[in-house]
Amino acid sequence: MIQIEKVNKWYGGYHALVDVTENVAKGEVVVVCGPSGSGKSTLIRTLNRLEPIQSGRIVIDGVDAHGARVKLNTFRSHIGFVFQQFNLFPHITVLENCTLAPTRLRGLKPAEARDEALTLLDRVGLASKARAYPGELSGGQQQRVAIARALAMRPPLMLFDEPTSALDPEMVGEVLLVMRDLARDGMTMVCVTHEMGFARDVADRVLFMDAGRVLERAVSSDFFARPEHPRLRQFLSDIRTPFPVAA
Amino acid sequence: MTPIFDLNLLLTGTYHDWLLSGLITSLSLTGISLALALHLAIIIALVRLSPVKLLQWSGFAFVEAIRNVPLLAHMLFWYFGAPELLPTALREWLYARNVEATSAIIALTLYTAAYMSEDVRSGIRSIPGQQFEAARALGFSFVASMRLVVLPQALRVTIPPLISQTLNLWKDTSIATVIGVAELMYQAAKVESASFRSFEAFAFASACYLGMSLLITGAAAWYQGRFPVRAA
Amino acid sequence: MIELIDTYWLYFLVGQYPHGPLGGLALTLILAVLGLLFAFPLGLVFGIARVSPWRSVRWPVSALIQIVRGTPLLMVVFWAYFFLPSLTGQNTDQFWTMLVALVVFDAAYLAEIIRAGIQALGKGQTESARSLGFSYLVAMRLVILPQVVRNMLPSLVNQFVSTIKETSLGYIIGLTEVSFIATQINTQVLTRPAEVYLLLGLTYFILCFGLSRFAFWLERHLQQRTMAKAHA
Numbered sequence: 001m002i003q004i005e006k007v008n009k010w011y012g013g014y015h016a017l018v019d020v021t022e023n024v025a026k027g028e029v030v031v032v033c034g035p036s037g038s039g040k041s042t043l044i045r046t047l048n049r050l051e052p053i054q055s056g057r058i059v060i061d062g063v064d065a066h067g068a069r070v071k072l073n074t075f076r077s078h079i080g081f082v083f084q085q086f087n088l089f090p091h092i093t094v095l096e097n098c099t100l101a102p103t104r105l106r107g108l109k110p111a112e113a114r115d116e117a118l119t120l121l122d123r124v125g126l127a128s129k130a131r132a133y134p135g136e137l138s139g140g141q142q143q144r145v146a147i148a149r150a151l152a153m154r155p156p157l158m159l160f161d162e163p164t165s166a167l168d169p170e171m172v173g174e175v176l177l178v179m180r181d182l183a184r185d186g187m188t189m190v191c192v193t194h195e196m197g198f199a200r201d202v203a204d205r206v207l208f209m210d211a212g213r214v215l216e217r218a219v220s221s222d223f224f225a226r227p228e229h230p231r232l233r234q235f236l237s238d239i240r241t242p243f244p245v246a247a
Numbered sequence: 248m249t250p251i252f253d254l255n256l257l258l259t260g261t262y263h264d265w266l267l268s269g270l271i272t273s274l275s276l277t278g279i280s281l282a283l284a285l286h287l288a289i290i291i292a293l294v295r296l297s298p299v300k301l302l303q304w305s306g307f308a309f310v311e312a313i314r315n316v317p318l319l320a321h322m323l324f325w326y327f328g329a330p331e332l333l334p335t336a337l338r339e340w341l342y343a344r345n346v347e348a349t350s351a352i353i354a355l356t357l358y359t360a361a362y363m364s365e366d367v368r369s370g371i372r373s374i375p376g377q378q379f380e381a382a383r384a385l386g387f388s389f390v391a392s393m394r395l396v397v398l399p400q401a402l403r404v405t406i407p408p409l410i411s412q413t414l415n416l417w418k419d420t421s422i423a424t425v426i427g428v429a430e431l432m433y434q435a436a437k438v439e440s441a442s443f444r445s446f447e448a449f450a451f452a453s454a455c456y457l458g459m460s461l462l463i464t465g466a467a468a469w470y471q472g473r474f475p476v477r478a479a
Numbered sequence: 480m481i482e483l484i485d486t487y488w489l490y491f492l493v494g495q496y497p498h499g500p501l502g503g504l505a506l507t508l509i510l511a512v513l514g515l516l517f518a519f520p521l522g523l524v525f526g527i528a529r530v531s532p533w534r535s536v537r538w539p540v541s542a543l544i545q546i547v548r549g550t551p552l553l554m555v556v557f558w559a560y561f562f563l564p565s566l567t568g569q570n571t572d573q574f575w576t577m578l579v580a581l582v583v584f585d586a587a588y589l590a591e592i593i594r595a596g597i598q599a600l601g602k603g604q605t606e607s608a609r610s611l612g613f614s615y616l617v618a619m620r621l622v623i624l625p626q627v628v629r630n631m632l633p634s635l636v637n638q639f640v641s642t643i644k645e646t647s648l649g650y651i652i653g654l655t656e657v658s659f660i661a662t663q664i665n666t667q668v669l670t671r672p673a674e675v676y677l678l679l680g681l682t683y684f685i686l687c688f689g690l691s692r693f694a695f696w697l698e699r700h701l702q703q704r705t706m707a708k709a710h711a
Contacts, residue, residue, distance in 0.1 A: 050606055077612025087607035091625050100621065101611040146607075153611060315687035316680045317644035319651075320658055324680060327665060328673035418551035425651055432553055445561045453554055460549030 007056030034209035080150030088134035140171025269434025280355040288363035313361035325350035326426040351423035370405030502655030514581035522589025547587035596627035636694035
């Protein structure tokens with residue numbers, strides 16, 4: 001479904017993505033992890049062209065994401081993107097957040113959009129908050145609404161850019177639960193995340209990035225049980241033992 | 248066949264001299280008012296920050312009274328209204344001298360100082376109170392603490408908005424036309440009515456205003472690059 | 480002072496109406512309201528253009544805004560006064576000249592207020608709207624601008640205060656707004672210029688100070704509402 005071919009990106013003189021080549025099949029759940037500054041957020045943002053690329057190709061469902069002729073807005077409406085900072089629209093209600101795009105971009109009638117939105121909100125456990133404003137919700141609740149908002153466009157692909165990094169620890173679980181259910185229902189997902197438990201239990205494959213390169217890619221069980229690249233080994237050990245006990 | 252734009256008009260001759268003298272007058276008005284306004288602004292800002300409630304309130308009333316009245320009305324008051332309130336001897340002396348320019352400078356100084364005092368006050372308040380406390384704890388008086396510790400730091404924060412106010416002052420000098428000061432706008436209008444070459448006259452004036460504005464904005468950008476604000 | 484008010488209050492408020500065109504304070508207010516009303520949509524367009532992702536839109540608009548902001552309002556009024564007739568092919572009266580000048584001038588300043596508001600919102604809102612598939616302009620209309628306008632309401636009221644003060648420049652082209660009327664009264668009375676101009680200042684003060692207090696209250700009220708919703 002996604003073909004990333006020799007993608008390179010520079011921020012001025014800084015080489016942010018170096019010859020990245022990957023494929024994601026339909027129905028796959030891929031997690032991208034790595035230290036901060038490794039380029040993982042940059043990579044996922046190039047997928048829906050929030051960031052431009054200087055060379056290479058990204059083809060999603062047959063469409064060249066960075067092509068000159070592509071209808072960008074239509075392309076983006078077929079991809080669901082969930083941000084680290086949720087980015088709900090604070091001036092309208094939760095329900096309106098979820099019906100705004102479907103009514104105007106998918107051409108749904110307001111009543112249909114409302115019903116679909118309520119179903120989705122129920123699925124993420126927030127139907128009771130439909131009439132509330134985003135400012136009244138906790139971080140975890142806002143992120144779940146953000147997921148429902150993205151799902152309301154019925155996208156075949158969902159992208160998650162560190163969806164739980166801005167949340168207090170006790171709210172991380174509720175969001176990961178929603179993402180796990182989504183994966184079980186067969187959604188194609190690419191997630192940038194630090195949540196290794198999620199990666200191990202839900203992801204099909206895991207990619208490890210550092211300094212703009214994908215250093216290792218493996219089926220999730222192999223990734224954690226038999227890491228090969230030395231940087232990956234270092235990374236995993238840093239995560240497992242954040243406070244090394246003095247010898 | 249007169250050309251659409253006669254550049255010679257601006258470069259030589261009587262009209263050129265008129266316009267140039269207007270430019271110099273505008274620059275002088277700006278310079279004098281700026282020097283006076285800066286000092287007045289700092290005094291007003293300190294008055295508003297003093298612990299004495301009456302002083303605070305008077306400072307507030309002073310600033311608000313000036314800011315909420317247009318500069319044109321200020322000029323009209325100082326030129327038409329204020330001399331009447333002076334004792335006869337002083338009034339005669341004033342009229343013998345340049346009463347127009349004096350009124351304009353008073354109006355411009357007060358108006359600009361009122362706005363600048365707000366920027367100075369914000370600048371001082373942006374310096375954490377602990378700095379002032381530390382100075383007082385060392386034994387310095389209110390004024391000395393301000394002068395030696397707070398104001399030097401506040402200055403860096405305050406310079407960019409002050410430069411922006413200087414730009415406003417430069418543009419505001421144009422309003423002195425209304426009380427007969429022979430600054431740039433006045434001279435441009437004079438050239439226009441004498442020669443009917445409105446385009447050249449106003450193009451010259453516009454170029455002067457814009458040129459000076461660009462210079463001032465450039466100075467602000469340079470200052471912020473050269474002297475960035477350093478917090479603890 | 481009381482007899483002054485007693486004799487001239489109607490003239491001061493409405494000019495020669497109904498025996499002539501509307502003038503005085505009424506004209507000042509109408510001019511200010513219309514000026515801001517027309518400047519707002521223009522300022523919106525300029526502000527959005529200023530932050531748009533296309534250079535061919537951004538640069539010309541930014542240049543225009545910088546030029547207008549570097550020019551005194553009086554200059555803009557003179558350009559309108561001398562060149563509007565040739566543009567429209569007919570003699571433009573002072574009211575429309577002043578209105579055009581105010582609209583162009585205020586639109587440039589409003590554009591900056593809007594731009595600051597859009598940038599203060601952060602790119603997260605734009606990115607999430609665009610990621611859903613909305614075009615740039617639709618995202619502006621549905622998501623960005625509703626929030627920006629709400630946040631900028633106090634600044635807009637302050638801009639209205641500035642516009643009221645700006646109307647005073649109509650004096651110079653003979654528009655019978657309140658400053659002009661005050662001078663007319665002064666030429667009739669002759670012996671009390673200080674009182675006349677103090678009254679003029681007081682009028683502006685009451686109007687503008689009242690409005691800026693409203694802006695202040697509005698800012699606090701809006702902040703409290705946001706706090707209340709967040710803690711609901």
